[in-house]
Amino acid sequence: MHESIVAARSEGSMRFRRSGGGNRCNGVKLDTENPAGIMQPVSAAQSSDLHPLCDVAIIVLAKFPTPGKAKTRLIPAIGAESAAKVHACCLLHVVKRMQALAPAELIVCFDPPEQREPMQHMLATYGAMTLMPQIDGDLGHRIADVLTCVGARHKRMLLLAVDSPDVPKAHVISCAQATSDAQVVLGLAEDGGYWCIGCRDDVDAKQLLHSGIEWSSARTAADTIQRANALGYSTFVGQTWDDVDRGEDLLRVMRRLSRSSDADDRSLFDALKCVLPSDFS
Numbered sequence: 001m002h003e004s005i006v007a008a009r010s011e012g013s014m015r016f017r018r019s020g021g022g023n024r025c026n027g028v029k030l031d032t033e034n035p036a037g038i039m040q041p042v043s044a045a046q047s048s049d050l051h052p053l054c055d056v057a058i059i060v061l062a063k064f065p066t067p068g069k070a071k072t073r074l075i076p077a078i079g080a081e082s083a084a085k086v087h088a089c090c091l092l093h094v095v096k097r098m099q100a101l102a103p104a105e106l107i108v109c110f111d112p113p114e115q116r117e118p119m120q121h122m123l124a125t126y127g128a129m130t131l132m133p134q135i136d137g138d139l140g141h142r143i144a145d146v147l148t149c150v151g152a153r154h155k156r157m158l159l160l161a162v163d164s165p166d167v168p169k170a171h172v173i174s175c176a177q178a179t180s181d182a183q184v185v186l187g188l189a190e191d192g193g194y195w196c197i198g199c200r201d202d203v204d205a206k207q208l209l210h211s212g213i214e215w216s217s218a219r220t221a222a223d224t225i226q227r228a229n230a231l232g233y234s235t236f237v238g239q240t241w242d243d244v245d246r247g248e249d250l251l252r253v254m255r256r257l258s259r260s261s262d263a264d265d266r267s268l269f270d271a272l273k274c275v276l277p278s279d280f281s
Contacts, residue, residue: 025149077247192218
């Protein structure tokens with residue numbers, strides 16, 4: 001059993017306090033106090049209308065942005081330092097966007113586990129969330145583990161990485177809401193993978209993801225759907241979006257962001273422009 005550390009904002013500075021014990025699945029909680037300590041009662045229907053993901057936990061799966069360890073397929077195009085900075089921009093952007101959707105809980109499942117304190121410091125100004133370390137193993141084992149842990153306290157979950165930072169908000173909401181009817185939900189990526197996976201607590205994530213799936217391939221999504229169907233789970237396929245893996249992907253996304261009038265897209269464009277080499281084009 002481990003203590004949880006709750007970070008609270010007070011008069012513009014961060015302070016930390018110890019909270020009750022928990023296990024690895026509970027993670028470390030970064031929380032923001034309500035200065036007034038007052039909450040107005042809201043009915044379930046009103047809450048659902050105002051915050052459509054109020055009963056869905058969102059999980060962001062991410063590496064800590066260490067040069068040479070994050071966004072490695074971008075390194076040939078922009079170098080290790082810039083690749084890590086791009087990853088950091090995408091991570092912070094995704095966390096900020098997911099917070100704005102007001103989910104039941106936001107969990108950042110990070111790797112490697114020894115980077116807990118730097119990750120906690122990096123996200124300290126981004127609102128209430130839970131930090132949970134990833135386990136060892138392939139992607140299927142890592143995803144299955146966090147879905148199993150979070151599924152112990154939430155009925156519906158949506159997990160995404162930070163490779164599709166500008167995925168439209170409507171796509172995210174659609175996939176999250178689909179978990180009310182479907183047991184397994186995938187938001188497809190153009191490369192044959194998926195930018196998100198959603199599921200309900202009645203899904204055995206380990207049975208679903210531990211075998212029968214060729215990860216990081218053009219078959220990943222098809223294998224996952226086939227596996228879900230074989231286990232008798234109902235499925236839903238959401239809208240397709242692209243990943244930022246290689247230099248050409250980043251160029252495409254930067255061009256798309258530069259033409260967008262969306263405030264979130266413009267913010268991401270400005271952040272990425274600040275960290276990319278001046279000759280990147």
